[in-house]
Amino acid sequence: MHTLHVELGERSYPVYIGRDLFSGQSLLARHIRGNQVAIVSNDTVAPLYVERVREALGERQLLTEIVLPDGEQYKTLASLEHILDRLLQDNHSRNTTLVAVGGGVVGDIAGFAAACYQRGVDFVQVPTTLLAQVDSSVGGKTAVNHPLGKNMIGAFHQPRAVLIDTVTLHTLPRRELAAGLAEVIKYGLICDPGFYQWLQEAMPRLLARDEAALAEAIERSCSLKAGVVAADEREGGLRAILNLGHTFGHAIETAQGYGNWLHGEAVAVGMLLALRLSVQRGWLDPAETVRLERLLHAAGLPLDVPAGMGPALFLELMARDKKVVDGRLRLVLLRAIGEACVVDDVTPAELEDLLAAAQLRRDSAPGEDRPDS
Ligand SMILES: NC(=O)c1ccc[n+]([C@@H]2O[C@H](COP(=O)([O-])OP(=O)(O)OC[C@H]3O[C@@H](n4cnc5c(N)ncnc54)[C@H](O)[C@@H]3O)[C@@H](O)[C@H]2O)c1
Numbered sequence: 001m002h003t004l005h006v007e008l009g010e011r012s013y014p015v016y017i018g019r020d021l022f023s024g025q026s027l028l029a030r031h032i033r034g035n036q037v038a039i040v041s042n043d044t045v046a047p048l049y050v051e052r053v054r055e056a057l058g059e060r061q062l063l064t065e066i067v068l069p070d071g072e073q074y075k076t077l078a079s080l081e082h083i084l085d086r087l088l089q090d091n092h093s094r095n096t097t098l099v100a101v102g103g104g105v106v107g108d109i110a111g112f113a114a115a116c117y118q119r120g121v122d123f124v125q126v127p128t129t130l131l132a133q134v135d136s137s138v139g140g141k142t143a144v145n146h147p148l149g150k151n152m153i154g155a156f157h158q159p160r161a162v163l164i165d166t167v168t169l170h171t172l173p174r175r176e177l178a179a180g181l182a183e184v185i186k187y188g189l190i191c192d193p194g195f196y197q198w199l200q201e202a203m204p205r206l207l208a209r210d211e212a213a214l215a216e217a218i219e220r221s222c223s224l225k226a227g228v229v230a231a232d233e234r235e236g237g238l239r240a241i242l243n244l245g246h247t248f249g250h251a252i253e254t255a256q257g258y259g260n261w262l263h264g265e266a267v268a269v270g271m272l273l274a275l276r277l278s279v280q281r282g283w284l285d286p287a288e289t290v291r292l293e294r295l296l297h298a299a300g301l302p303l304d305v306p307a308g309m310g311p312a313l314f315l316e317l318m319a320r321d322k323k324v325v326d327g328r329l330r331l332v333l334l335r336a337i338g339e340a341c342v343v344d345d346v347t348p349a350e351l352e353d354l355l356a357a358a359q360l361r362r363d364s365a366p367g368e369d370r371p372d373s
């Protein structure tokens with residue numbers, strides 16, 4: 001087992017990465033302060049993994065299991081309300097702990113419920129998708145979506161611990177594995193060129209679910225994210241680099257109706273758009289776009305914007321991005337591979353050209369595998 005720490009003073013916590021973390025002496029029980037627990041999961045993950053988690057918790061005075069319907073379309077205020085209703089009905093007090101067992105959707109909603117319930121209770125993340133293991137379980141961003149925008153209602157609330165059991169990745173559908181790889185690739189692009197190079201070589205092993213390769217990708221990703229979060233917990237500055245590709249990606253997810261495009265798929269296309277802008281500024285060699293396209297394609301990720309999503313719709317949705325300051329759009333670009341920066345001077349005309357070209361590229365290559373075809 002490998003242990004990392006997210007260093008945030010009194011809110012610091014460990015991230016455990018290993019196999020079979022729920023057997024033997026319970027790591028989980030050690031991070032639960034009171035005698036009350038609510039497990040939050042969904043109807044796909046609960047039958048697979050909740051029993052193991054329940055056993056690892058041992059005897060509890062109060063144990064509630066909350067099973068949400070599966071899907072990004074349920075990352076809503078209604079699901080949040082359902083969790084809060086159940087906690088109140090079962091008389092959970094302020095020393096209860098929520099344990100999120102699932103992907104980023106479950107983790108984000110359960111974390112937000114923990115932030116809200118009686119003004120804040122403990123929670124532990126047990127992420128079961130690659131995406132949640134490398135990204136969403138670490139860092140304390142919690143939220144639900146709104147029809148007008150992704151993660152628009154939420155809070156910063158750090159977990160007490162993150163338990164990453166890599167065995168869970170064996171049941172993960174192939175498309176979901178690819179979605180997680182998009183966020184892994186993101187770390188290489190924004191802050192670690194050596195890791196980016198390693199990913200080019202390791203991609204076949206990652207796709208074959210080679211345990212050593214997956215563990216290395218998870219450890220390196222979590223370590224990079226922990227460093228950024230420790231330096232800027234609430235996204236006052238540096239943390240925004242973790243948003244590479246997300247301004248475009250969130251617009252795609254919102255426009256397509258949450259769940260049609262996976263978060264990682266939308267981010268993959270968004271990162272390519274950000275790279276093309278960086279090339280246009282003369283910061284990157286055009287060959288870098290081709291290198292990223294090859295890597296995303298090898299991972300099984302889309303390269304093109306959705307059909308019918310033109311510049312006007314992109315610009316309308318991107319104007320609601322959380323990084324907008326005083327009406328000014330801010331985008332994460334790359335000065336070099338491994339060196340991200342945030343700019344606020346990309347003009348609407350520049351974006352229109354970029355997005356019109358992306359639409360043209362999409363329409364001139366029909367029949368390729370895409371989430372919406
Ligand atoms: N808080 C953050 O910092 C952060 C970071 C990145 C992404 N996110 C959010 O995370 C969400 C995406 O997370 P995701 O990609 O994990 O999606 P997800 O939670 O929808 O999970 C993907 C699918 O895999 C299933 N699943 C989960 N674990 C499984 C397993 N081990 N075996 C079989 N099936 C399994 C789920 O039921 C679901 O159908 C988005 O809402 C995104 O906005 C948040």
Ligand SMILES: O=C(O)C(=O)C[C@@H](O)[C@H](O)[C@H](O)COP(=O)(O)O
Pocket residue numbers: 135139141150151183235239240242243246322
């Ligand atoms: O942890 C962060 O900070 C991130 O930006 C990680 C992203 O991968 C993640 O999708 C996050 O939820 C996006 O945050 P948002 O503030 O743009 O909603």
Ligand SMILES: [Zn+2]
Pocket residue numbers: 135183246263267
């Ligand atoms: Zn993301």
